[in-house]
Amino acid sequence: MTDLNIVALVSIGAHPASGRARRAEQDARAVELGLRLAGKRLRVLHAGNPREEALRSYLGMGLDELAVLEQPAGADALPALADYLADAGAQLVLTGSQAETGEGSGMLPFLLAERLGWPLVVGLAEVEKVEDGSAQVLQALPRGQRRRLRVRLPFVASVDSAAPGARQSAFGPARRGRIEAHEVAVVEDQLLAASTLQPARPRPKRLKVIKAKTGAERMKAATAKAAGGTGQVLKDVSPQAGAEAIFKLLLDEGVLR
Amino acid sequence: MSEIIRRDPRAEWIARNRLHPLHAALQSQNQTVWIGPNGIVRKNPHAIAAGFIGPAGIKRIDRSGAQQGTGTRRSASVEVQLPLHVVEQPAYYVAVVPDMVGGRLSSHDKDLLGLARRLAGSEGAVLAVVFGEHKESAFDSAGVDRLLLLDGEQYQGYAPEQRVLALRAVDNQFAPRHWLLPDSRTGGGELGRRLAASLGERPATRVWQAEGERCVGRAGAGQQDIQRPLARLILAAAECAEPVSETRHEARPVELAWQVARNLPRIEDLGPVAVDPAQIPMAEAEFILSGGNGVKDWELFHRAASALGATEGASRVAVDDGHMPRSRQVGATGTWVTARVYLAVGISGAIQHLQGIGACDKVVAVNLDPGCDMIKRADLSVIGDSSAILQALIERVAAWRQEGRRDAA
Numbered sequence: 105m106t107d108l109n110i111v112a113l114v115s116i117g118a119h120p121a122s123g124r125a126r127r128a129e130q131d132a133r134a135v136e137l138g139l140r141l142a143g144k145r146l147r148v149l150h151a152g153n154p155r156e157e158a159l160r161s162y163l164g165m166g167l168d169e170l171a172v173l174e175q176p177a178g179a180d181a182l183p184a185l186a187d188y189l190a191d192a193g194a195q196l197v198l199t200g201s202q203a204e205t206g207e208g209s210g211m212l213p214f215l216l217a218e219r220l221g222w223p224l225v226v227g228l229a230e231v232e233k234v235e236d237g238s239a240q241v242l243q244a245l246p247r248g249q250r251r252r253l254r255v256r257l258p259f260v261a262s263v264d265s266a267a268p269g270a271r272q273s274a275f276g277p278a279r280r281g282r283i284e285a286h287e288v289a290v291v292e293d294q295l296l297a298a299s300t301l302q303p304a305r306p307r308p309k310r311l312k313v314i315k316a317k318t319g320a321e322r323m324k325a326a327t328a329k330a331a332g333g334t335g336q337v338l339k340d341v342s343p344q345a346g347a348e349a350i351f352k353l354l355l356d357e358g359v360l361r
Numbered sequence: 362m363s364e365i366i367r368r369d370p371r372a373e374w375i376a377r378n379r380l381h382p383l384h385a386a387l388q389s390q391n392q393t394v395w396i397g398p399n400g401i402v403r404k405n406p407h408a409i410a411a412g413f414i415g416p417a418g419i420k421r422i423d424r425s426g427a428q429q430g431t432g433t434r435r436s437a438s439v440e441v442q443l444p445l446h447v448v449e450q451p452a453y454y455v456a457v458v459p460d461m462v463g464g465r466l467s468s469h470d471k472d473l474l475g476l477a478r479r480l481a482g483s484e485g486a487v488l489a490v491v492f493g494e495h496k497e498s499a500f501d502s503a504g505v506d507r508l509l510l511l512d513g514e515q516y517q518g519y520a521p522e523q524r525v526l527a528l529r530a531v532d533n534q535f536a537p538r539h540w541l542l543p544d545s546r547t548g549g550g551e552l553g554r555r556l557a558a559s560l561g562e563r564p565a566t567r568v569w570q571a572e573g574e575r576c577v578g579r580a581g582a583g584q585q586d587i588q589r590p591l592a593r594l595i596l597a598a599a600e601c602a603e604p605v606s607e608t609r610h611e612a613r614p615v616e617l618a619w620q621v622a623r624n625l626p627r628i629e630d631l632g633p634v635a636v637d638p639a640q641i642p643m644a645e646a647e648f649i650l651s652g653g654n655g656v657k658d659w660e661l662f663h664r665a666a667s668a669l670g671a672t673e674g675a676s677r678v679a680v681d682d683g684h685m686p687r688s689r690q691v692g693a694t695g696t697w698v699t700a701r702v703y704l705a706v707g708i709s710g711a712i713q714h715l716q717g718i719g720a721c722d723k724v725v726a727v728n729l730d731p732g733c734d735m736i737k738r739a740d741l742s743v744i745g746d747s748s749a750i751l752q753a754l755i756e757r758v759a760a761w762r763q764e765g766r767r768d769a770a
Binding site: 117118120123203204205206207208209210211214215217218223224225226227240242243245246247248249250251252253254255256259298299300301302303304305307310313315335336337338339340341343344346347348349350351353354355357359360361 | 519522546547550551554555557558559563564566567569577579580581582583584585586587588589590600603606607627628629630631632633634635636640641642645646647648669670671701702704722723724725727731736737738739740741742743744745746749750752753754756757758761
């Protein structure tokens with residue numbers, strides 16, 4: 105555990121099947137990471153309605169209190185959050201990578217980092233160590249790979265589904281926890297008003313378009329077998345020769361490290 | 362080669378003269394129709410009736426002479442050149458920053474270039490901005506009018522802040538009407554959002570349809586769509602548009618007018634980290650060693666997986682027999698894998714298993730039966746005893762690692 109000053113930003117999620125309000129999956133992972141790093145000293149911040157019941161499931165993860173910047177739905181959360189964080193003396197701000205409701209553009213951590221003038225790490229998986237004003241962290245890449253980065257404090261980090269899974273939320277602590285509402289100035293989001301939200305339409309399947317000029321080409325395209333038959337077959341070779349061929353392919357593909 | 366048919370009277374004369382010493386050499390075997398010395402068409406009916414072996418292995422006789430004539434006729438299927446689309450003085454630019462995974466345009470990049478082409482119309486030009494080295498040779502047919510290569514050690518590795526600086530310089534010089542980036546986890550999504558924050562633009566994210574002045578993108582956790590006016594900066598999902606297929610483009614190289622300032626990186630890249638392959642979820646593992654009924658020595662199989670640094674998988678039979686846990690099963694009832702290299706040992710390739718590996722790039726099979734379905738699917742197959750081959754492979758990799766260590770020391 106480190107003595108970092110950590111703030112986790114949380115939002116209200118929506119259950120993928122029922123659509124009911126719940127703790128957001130990635131934000132819960134951000135809180136989990138914060139709890140592992142700072143324990144009880146983790147501060148959790150939400151911008152929105154303080155009377156939302158789903159906020160209590162974050163408290164159930166083992167937090168005593170949760171700060172809420174009171175805002176109506178559809179207001180711009182960025183100015184309020186940036187002002188609060190600039191005064192809070194945070195060294196690390198953890199967020200999910202995108203919201204589960206509303207626009208969900210995933211821009212908040214980027215805009216926050218730009219506004220605060222802090223560096224941003226995307227896809228934080230683990231904080232390895234913190235020493236003399238910089239942190240050594242692991243970043244999650246596609247295909248389960250990891251990259252080691254050194255980043256100057258303070259910084260903003262977003263967490264995606266590669267981060268450690270969130271712990272269960274307990275009912276008792278969730279009831280006992282305090283939700284502290286702060287009054288902030290409300291800024292309307294003008295740009296979002298020009299767009300409309302609607303239930304997701306299933307995306308059309310891409311059709312295979314055959315652009316053949318002649319009948320023979322069309323026939324060939326229609327009857328062509330999908331791949332196969334082109335592979336190299338090594339028969340009656342010694343195990344060493346076979347292994348050598350496999351080894352060469354693995355080396356060419358760059359999967360041996 | 363010129364299309365004009367040139368006669369060689371001397372060769373024709375030798376071909377007619379059976380007593381000439383060179384006569385045999387100039388006698389083409391399957392010539393059945395030719396122009397005689399007086400310009401009369403001559404045919405050799407014996408050669409026609411002798412027939413030829415067709416593609417199905419059956420003797421065919423073609424009295425029209427069309428088939429036999431193919432030897433001397435020029436092939437008609439000349440590579441069709443697509444029409445070249447030239448934009449001499451672009452009225453505006455549409456900038457695209459492809460991901461270039463592995464140095465080549467991915468299918469996502471090509472879809473994006475197709476969308477850019479549509480947005481550019483006939484007046485505008487598509488400008489592709491490529492960082493670092495690339496291995497792509499088909500920028501022209503992918504629809505790139507102008508190509509800006511930004512090479513240099515400052516863009517190597519993970520340098521998102523430096524790349525954003527370069528893109529801002531591009532924005533200043535070319536003032537593109539639209540910026541298009543792929544909304545992918547391989548870099549485009551992050552770079553696009555960084556650029557949006559830096560330019561102060563509000564991007565349209567996860568866009569899957571763009572028509573006229575409106576675009577549609579996924580919102581929230583994918584339960585909703587958001588419809589909005591076409592933004593200047595678009596982060597598009599895969600299959601957002603059809604790739605360019607009917608025109609060729611110039612891919613004319615352009616340069617940045619000014620040097621991009623070097624910033625002091627606040628994020629330092631310390632390089633990739635070795636990951637325990639067993640911890641990688643099988644669905645997204647890059648390299649899988651999979652065992653089936655033909656594996657007799659499972660101890661050796663596990664040793665091979667750790668020597669190669671591969672994630673382990675198994676066929677249904679191996680799981681049913683209790684050699685591997687159920688969570689490692691590849692195929693219709695198990696996991697659908699997306700590995701780049703899939704090494705199947707002793708798996709004959711039931712259709713359920715082949716479905717599970719449908720998305721794999723390279724498949725290597727080790728099997729005793731040369732007629733099995735896995736061999737038909739595989740890019741490289743070795744017929745032989747799996748234990749001996751795995752043992753040899755372990756030794757080969759160990760030798761290679763030893764060599765590498767000696768080189769490094």
